[in-house]
Amino acid sequence: MIVVVVVLIVDILTLPAASLASAIALTVIVAIGAVFVSAVAIGALRRQSWVRGGALIWQLVQIAIAIGAFQGTFAQPAIGWALIAPSVLVIVLLFTSSVMAALARPQA
Incomplete structure (x- = not known):
């Protein structure tokens, strides 16, 4: 996500x-997402609940984006599968004992 922010900038x-307003807004939204993903990654390394x-x-969110990648004029099924497959795997792993x-x- 951080790389995507840099590319957008x-x-x-x-x-x-x-x-220009839309480009800046998209960059800000992606930057917020990058901060969120980074916080989750750091929390995972620290084993926070x-x-x-x-x-x-x-x-x-990734599954929603993947579904969008399968549809529309500029559909990219390869990108959709590349997003949905690891997302489903991670969801399954999140609920393992x-x-x-x-x-x-x-x-306590």
Whole structure:
């Protein structure tokens, strides 16, 4: 996601945009997503319990994007499969007993 933010910033600075406001808004939204994914990754490394919810939300967002990649005039099924396959795998893994135990809240 951070790479996508950098690419979008470079595009804004080097290419003429049909709508500069839309380009900036998209870049800001992707930057917010990058911060969210980074926070979930850091939380996972620290084995914090809230990570499962954040990871699940991100996987659902990826599935929604993947479904969009299968449809429309500019459909890219390869991108859709590349997004949906790991998302489904991660969702399944999030509910395995080993992951749930690793990310469980410590008992007082």
